[in-house]
Amino acid sequence: MAPPSAEELTRRKKLEVSPEIVSNQASTDLPGHWPGENHEWDLDYFKDNFNVQFHTHSPHDATFSLTGIDTSVSNAFRRILLAEIPTLAIEDVFIYNNTSIIQDEVLAHRLGLVPLAGSRDGLRWLKWYKKPSDDDEGSGTPSDYNTIILRLEVECKWQEGGLARAVAGETDPDKLYINHNIYARDLVWHPLGKQHDMFPAGQEIRPCNPDILLVKMRPGQKIMLSMHAVKGIGQDHAKFSPVATASYRLLPTIDILKPITSADAKKFARCFPRGVIRLDTVSAEDVANDPQLEGQEGEPKAVVDDPMKDTVSRECLRHPEFKDKVKLGRVRDHFIFKVESTGQWESDELFLESVKLLKVKCQRIKRGLDEMIR
Amino acid sequence: MSQQQPNPQTYTTGYTTGGATTDTATIDANARTVHYKCGDCDQDVPLKRGEPIRCRNCGHRVLYKQRTNRMVQFEAR
Numbered sequence: 001m002a003p004p005s006a007e008e009l010t011r012r013k014k015l016e017v018s019p020e021i022v023s024n025q026a027s028t029d030l031p032g033h034w035p036g037e038n039h040e041w042d043l044d045y046f047k048d049n050f051n052v053q054f055h056t057h058s059p060h061d062a063t064f065s066l067t068g069i070d071t072s073v074s075n076a077f078r079r080i081l082l083a084e085i086p087t088l089a090i091e092d093v094f095i096y097n098n099t100s101i102i103q104d105e106v107l108a109h110r111l112g113l114v115p116l117a118g119s120r121d122g123l124r125w126l127k128w129y130k131k132p133s134d135d136d137e138g139s140g141t142p143s144d145y146n147t148i149i150l151r152l153e154v155e156c157k158w159q160e161g162g163l164a165r166a167v168a169g170e171t172d173p174d175k176l177y178i179n180h181n182i183y184a185r186d187l188v189w190h191p192l193g194k195q196h197d198m199f200p201a202g203q204e205i206r207p208c209n210p211d212i213l214l215v216k217m218r219p220g221q222k223i224m225l226s227m228h229a230v231k232g233i234g235q236d237h238a239k240f241s242p243v244a245t246a247s248y249r250l251l252p253t254i255d256i257l258k259p260i261t262s263a264d265a266k267k268f269a270r271c272f273p274r275g276v277i278r279l280d281t282v283s284a285e286d287v288a289n290d291p292q293l294e295g296q297e298g299e300p301k302a303v304v305d306d307p308m309k310d311t312v313s314r315e316c317l318r319h320p321e322f323k324d325k326v327k328l329g330r331v332r333d334h335f336i337f338k339v340e341s342t343g344q345w346e347s348d349e350l351f352l353e354s355v356k357l358l359k360v361k362c363q364r365i366k367r368g369l370d371e372m373i374r
Numbered sequence: 375m376s377q378q379q380p381n382p383q384t385y386t387t388g389y390t391t392g393g394a395t396t397d398t399a400t401i402d403a404n405a406r407t408v409h410y411k412c413g414d415c416d417q418d419v420p421l422k423r424g425e426p427i428r429c430r431n432c433g434h435r436v437l438y439k440q441r442t443n444r445m446v447q448f449e450a451r
């Protein structure tokens with residue numbers, strides 16, 4: 001049997017987006033699906049077809065495309081990014097005094113959600129801390145190799161002459177009080193033992209975003225607490241997730257089946273986000289090639305410019321004038337990833353880390369299978 | 375490996391009553407002073423047992439007890 005043509009292959013991996021349904025979603029490049037074709041997974045074939053392309057690349061925000069990879073694998077990367085890469089977060093809060101209007105448990109919860117950063121080597125060196133429970137003694141006492149201590153000791157006071165200004169009618173808190181806004185930068189890290197060496201100056205443990213507002217206070221209010229931060233993973237609690245979001249979408253496709261020209265072309269372009277549809281002028285050559293463009297030379301014509309910018313709102317499918325002229329879809333094996341780091345790791349680093357973790361998981365399964373066979 | 379244990383579990387004990395029973399009308403000079411806050415002028419009001427419950431600054435009769443310094447542990451979840 002002849003191998004499938006290139007058109008057939010692109011058709012196979014295109015999801016069809018119609019006004020109310022999405023069809024052709026499932027992959028078919030599996031052994032036994034197409035008679036006479038071999039779709040067994042092959043490393044060399046994968047190497048030839050797999051591709052990574054970066055679109056934006058900044059420490060806390062990366063977008064890149066993975067092409068020629070199955071959904072199961074890229075979804076595994078996404079899930080590992082969200083839930084299995086370890087970071088540091090505050091786990092226990094010991095409150096000695098809190099006379100602010102924010103309740104102890106709410107304050108503790110807020111503190112837990114503050115993303116922390118520190119030396120990467122230090123973070124890898126840190127061991128897991130497991131709390132003791134009734135039937136499990138856990139990992140023992142908190143020590144320098146599994147617990148980070150932070151403190152928050154603040155008190156709000158009147159500024160010099162603030163009270164007099166308040167009586168005179170001043171209401172701006174910045175002109176009346178000191179320490180009335182408590183930010184993440186007010187958390188003070190108290191290094192223990194080996195932590196001095198593992199988290200050297202410049203890579204000390206600190207909140208990634210110093211400007212996170214934790215509490216608002218007024219004169220006479222006071223907060224005194226200490227915190228234990230431990231290493232954890234997103235599976236346990238979202239505060240440990242190293243990403244603000246890690247998601248992917250499939251590359252949209254827009255196929256203009258019949259030419260869309262003049263006023264319709266402008267309306268068509270407005271159905272999409274800016275930059276998706278370009279307006280070209282119908283040339284004499286176009287007219288010669290396509291009888292449907294007869295007598296439309298010099299008129300604007302809708303051309304797909306950058307389908308990646310499309311949000312697939314399906315707006316163009318609502319208008320009767322574009323009926324049967326356009327087909328929307330998505331490429332099943334083109335994943336546009338967006339990884340936003342919370343600050344401990346860089347976004348591209350995080351992706352590599354997810355690949356590493358998937359590898360480790362596969363090796364674990366392989367070992368388990370070997371064990372079973374033996 | 376060095377093992378330094380963080381120890382947050384220390385706490386100060388709160389108010390304790392002395393063993394001797396005294397007449398409530400007389401002021402016990404040996405009793406501990408407890409600090410209250412005036413409900414009107416926010417002044418600190420140190421009181422001993424038997425003293426009239428009254429602000430020394432403005433004479434207001436509603437006083438609030440301060441929060442204890444006892445440690446409370448929370449899970450940041």
Ligand SMILES: [Zn+2]
Nearest residue numbers: 412415429432
């Ligand atoms: Zn008073």
